Amino acid sequence: MNCESLLQYPFTQLPSPGETLTVAAGVHWLRMPLPFALDHINLWLLEDGDQWVITDCGFGNDATRALWKQLIATRIGAVGVSRVIATHHHPDHVGNAGWLTRQFGAPLWMPQGEYLSAHALCDGAAGQSREHMAALFRRNGLDEIHVPGIRKGHDTYRNSVPDFPTSFRRICEGDTILIGSNAWRVIMGYGHAPEHASLYCESLGVFISGDMLLPRISTNVSVPASQPEANPLRLFLESLSRYAALPAQTLVLPSHGLPFRGMHERIAQLQEHHRLRLTELLEACDTPKCAAEVLGVLFRRQLDSHQMMFAMGEAMAHLHYLYEAGSLRRIKDETIIRYQRA
Numbered sequence: 001m002n003c004e005s006l007l008q009y010p011f012t013q014l015p016s017p018g019e020t021l022t023v024a025a026g027v028h029w030l031r032m033p034l035p036f037a038l039d040h041i042n043l044w045l046l047e048d049g050d051q052w053v054i055t056d057c058g059f060g061n062d063a064t065r066a067l068w069k070q071l072i073a074t075r076i077g078a079v080g081v082s083r084v085i086a087t088h089h090h091p092d093h094v095g096n097a098g099w100l101t102r103q104f105g106a107p108l109w110m111p112q113g114e115y116l117s118a119h120a121l122c123d124g125a126a127g128q129s130r131e132h133m134a135a136l137f138r139r140n141g142l143d144e145i146h147v148p149g150i151r152k153g154h155d156t157y158r159n160s161v162p163d164f165p166t167s168f169r170r171i172c173e174g175d176t177i178l179i180g181s182n183a184w185r186v187i188m189g190y191g192h193a194p195e196h197a198s199l200y201c202e203s204l205g206v207f208i209s210g211d212m213l214l215p216r217i218s219t220n221v222s223v224p225a226s227q228p229e230a231n232p233l234r235l236f237l238e239s240l241s242r243y244a245a246l247p248a249q250t251l252v253l254p255s256h257g258l259p260f261r262g263m264h265e266r267i268a269q270l271q272e273h274h275r276l277r278l279t280e281l282l283e284a285c286d287t288p289k290c291a292a293e294v295l296g297v298l299f300r301r302q303l304d305s306h307q308m309m310f311a312m313g314e315a316m317a318h319l320h321y322l323y324e325a326g327s328l329r330r331i332k333d334e335t336i337i338r339y340q341r342a
Contacts, residue, residue, distance in 0.1 A: 007215055007262040010251070018070035020045055023259055024204045024251060026180050032058040032067055034092055036306065038217075041092045042255050044208055045075070048179045051082040054106075055199070055208060056255065060095025060160045068096060072103070085171070086110040087210035088193035089118040091160040093255070098163035108168040109177075113194035115168045120226075121157040122164055127226030130156075136225045137312045141290030141336050171197055184208075187243070191221045191236025191317075200246060207246060207263070208253045212239060215257040215266060218273055222313020223320060233321040237274060240267050274318075281318050288331050288338040291315040 011029070015021035020028040026047035031040055044055040058064040081104040086094045088111070101108050108115075120128040138144070171177070175186040182201050189196040189212040199208040211219050221236045248264050260266070277298055284297045291312055295303070298318065299311050319339050322328040328339040 006265040007260045009215075009258045009260050011259050018067045018074070020071070020075060023253065024206050026182065027204065027206060027253070029253070029259065030067075030071070032064050034059055035061065035063075038256060040256065042253065042257075042259075044253060045071075046179050046182075048082045051080050052076055053179050054081055054084045054100060056087055056093045056210070057084065057096040057100055059092045060099070060162050064096060065099060068100065080104045081106045083169075084108050085177075085197075085199070086114065087198065087208070087255070088196040089114040089121070090193065090211070091157055093210070094118055094164065095160050095162075097161070098165050101165050102163075108165045109171050110168055111172070111188065111195035111197050112170045114196070115170075117194055118161060118164050122161060124158075127224075129225070132225035133309070136223075136228055137292075137309075139228075139335070139337055140312065140316055141292035141338075142308075142312055143292065189236075189239035189243070191232040191234075191239060192219050196239075198243075200250075205247065205250055206253060207243075207250045209243075209255070211255050212236075213243060213252055213263060213266060213270075214254045215252070215260045217256065218270060220310050220314060221317045222310060223316040224313070229320070231317070231320045231324050233274065233317045234324065237271065240270060243267060278318060278322060282322055282327055282341060285319075285322075285328055285339050285341050288340045290336050290338045291319055293338075294319070 011021065011023055015029050015031050020030055023029050028045040030043040030045055032043060033039060034041055041058055043058055046053040046055060083106050084097060084100050086097055086108060097108055120126040171186050173186060173188040177184045182203055184199040184201045187198045187200055189198055192211050196210055196212055198210050198212055221232050223230050223232060244264055244267050246263065249261055250263055251259060251261055252263050253259050280297050281294055284294055294315050295311055298315055303311050319328065323330055323339060327342055329342045331338045331340060
C-alpha cells in the first residue's frame with residue numbers, strides 16, 4: 001500500500017494570509033509565501049503565558065514582513081514575543097530573524113551550528129560562497145553552461161537574510177524548553193542542515209519537524225561546499241530512524257505541506273524512496289559517472305539554475321553514501337571526480 005494514502009491530514013483548510021489557525025492547545029499555524037517553485041512555508045506561533053514564541057521567521061522580503069505587521073496588529077499586539085526560535089539557518093526560516101527580534105527586543109534561540117552557518121553565508125566566509133559551490137560542482141562534472149547561473153546568486157542569502165542577529169541563545173539536543181505550561185524537547189536532525197532543531201511536546205502529542213519530515217516531498221540532502229567529502233544522506237537516514245521512536249499518532253507540523261499524522265508510515269516511505277534511488281544510482285554506475293551525469297537518474301524533470309544547485313548537492317550526497325558504504329569506488333583525474341561500481 002502506498003504510504004501516502006496512510007497519512008491523515010486533520011487540517012485541510014489553510015490559514016488565510018496574515019491570519020492563524022489553531023492546530024493544538026496554544027499552537028497556531030501561520031503560512032507565509034516564498035518566491036520559489038516551493039511557494040510557501042509554515043511557521044508556528046506558540047502561546048507563552050501572556051506572550052508568544054515565534055518558531056521560524058519566513059523569507060526576509062517585503063511581502064513576508066507585511067504579513068508579520070498584520071499579525072502584530074491583529075494577533076500579537078502589544079503583548080509581545082518572549083523569544084524567537086529558529087529550527088535552522090535556511091533563509092525561509094531565518095530571513096526575518098533580525099527584524100522580529102528587534103521589533104520585540106526578544107532573543108533568538110537556535111543551534112550553534114545553524115547560527116554560525118547563517119553568519120558564514122551572510123559573509124561568504126568559511127567556504128560558504130557561491131564561488132566555492134561553483135568550483136565544487138565543476139569538479140563534479142557540472143557543465144560550464146550552468147556554472148554562471150550558480151555563481152551569479154552570490155548575494156542571494158545576504159539579501160534574503162538581512163541584518164541577521166549578532167547574539168543568540170544556544171539550544172542543544174535533549175534541551176527542554178518550557179513554553180507556557182508545555183515542555184518542548186529539542187531533537188536534533190542532521191543531513192539537511194548542520195544541526196536542525198525539531199521540537200517535540202509529549203503532553204500535546206505535537207512534533208514541529210521543520211524541514212526534516214515533510215508529508216509530500218523529500219527533504220533536500222546536499223553536500224555543502226565547505227564539506228566536500230561529507231556524507232549527509234547517512235546522517236539524514238539516521239535522523240529519520242530516531243524520529244521513529246516518537247508515538248505513532250504524533251501530530252507532525254512540517255515546514256512545507258499540511259500538518260499530518262502517520263509519521264511512522266512517512267518515515268518508511270522516505271527510507272524506501274532513498275533505497276530505490278541508491279539502487280538505481282548503483283546500476284547507473286556500471287560505467288564511471290560523475291554527479292552531473294546521474295542527475296537524470298535522480299531527477300526526472302527539467303531543472304532551472306536554482307533547482308540545479310540543490311540537485312547537484314543531492315546527487316553528490318547519494319554518490320558519497322554509496323562510496324562510503326563500499327559499493328562504489330572513486331575515480332579522480334585532474335578535472336572531474338567519477339564513481340564506478342566496486
